[in-house]
Amino acid sequence: xxxxxxxxxxxxxxxxxxxxxxxxxxxxxxxxxxxxxxxxxxxxxxxxxxxxxxxxxxxxxxxxxxxxxxxxxxxxxxxxxxxxxxxxxxxxxxxxxxxxxxxxxxxxxxxxxxxxxxxxxxxxxxxxxxxxxxxxxxxxxxxxxxxxxxxxxxxxxxxxxxxxxxxxxxxxxxxxx
Numbered sequence: 361x362x363x364x365x366x367x368x369x370x371x372x373x374x375x376x377x378x379x380x381x382x383x384x385x386x387x388x389x390x391x392x393x394x395x396x397x398x399x400x401x402x403x404x405x406x407x408x409x410x411x412x413x414x415x416x417x418x419x420x421x422x423x424x425x426x427x428x429x430x431x432x433x434x435x436x437x438x439x440x441x442x443x444x445x446x447x448x449x450x451x452x453x454x455x456x457x458x459x460x461x462x463x464x465x466x467x468x469x470x471x472x473x474x475x476x477x478x479x480x481x482x483x484x485x486x487x488x489x490x491x492x493x494x495x496x497x498x499x500x501x502x503x504x505x506x507x508x509x510x511x512x513x514x515x516x517x518x519x520x521x522x523x524x525x526x527x528x529x530x531x532x533x534x535x536x537x
Contacts, residue, residue, distance in 0.1 A: 362474040364505055364536040366487065368528030369449050369480030369513045375531065376479055377419050377446075383535065385444050385475050386424040392442035393420075394431040396458050397450030397481040436462050440471035447482025452492070452500050456485050465503055476505065483512050483528065491525060493518055506536050 365383055370376055380386070393416060395409050413430050420428040431439045436458075439445055447455070459465075476486060484490020487502040489509040511518060514527035528534060 361476065361505065362537065363476075364486060365475070365477045366483040366506065366510055366528060366534045366536070367477065367479045368483065368530050368532045370530040373416065373448070373479075374419060377416065377423070379531065379533065380446075380477060381423045383533070385477065386420060388424065388426050389443035389475075390427045390429070390441065390472075391420050391425045392429050392431045392439045392445045393448065394436075394439060394445055394482070395448045395450070396431070396433055396436070397448050397452065397455035399432060399458075400451045400454045433458050433462070436464075437467075440467050440473065443472055444475040444477065445473055446477040447479060447485065449480030449482060452481040452484050452490065452498070455481050456500060456502070459485065459503065480512050483510055487526075491522070508536075510534075 365380065365385070367376055398409060409430070417428040429438055429442065478486040484492065484500050485502045486505045487510040488504045488507050490500040490502045491509065491511040492498045492513055508526045511522060511525040511527045514529050519527040526534065
């Protein structure tokens with residue numbers, strides 16, 4: 361893996377995709393936008409993601425990509441032909457379970473993928489351990505592509521309370537090479 365970029369999350373996916381341009385992930389690359397973490401919310405996929413994916417694709421291509429693909433469970437195999445994968449936020453449990461059931465870690469090793477980007481839940485699954493806080497602390501054993509334990513949607517208060525973790529606020533990024 362050449363590069364892994366982690367994002368603490370944020371509600372504006374268009375802002376995040378625009379921010380990622382500064383990390384040179386798009387230039388002449390085939391991008392896979394993995395929205396598996398959103399699949400549990402079937403209505404969300406049908407009503408929001410699929411209709412706006414054309415806009416997301418347009419932005420990704422405007423930023424220099426040669427191709428952009430929406431990746432869900434039924435076409436996860438398409439991910440392995442991409443140069444860069446962007447993992448959306450959403451249901452961390454469902455994303456992790458689906459990737460493990462489909463031997464993602466094995467398949468990614470024998471793929472074209474050189475760059476992976478995590479957003480919120482996507483960050484948690486790429487880290488050694490992913491942490492989040494919504495009324496209580498959530499801890500997930502990630503896939504370990506990044507050896508750090510990463511706290512997403514973090515705040516200054518959480519950073520002080522849990523100083524042993526890498527903290528990423530919304531729209532904040534960390535690059536691993």
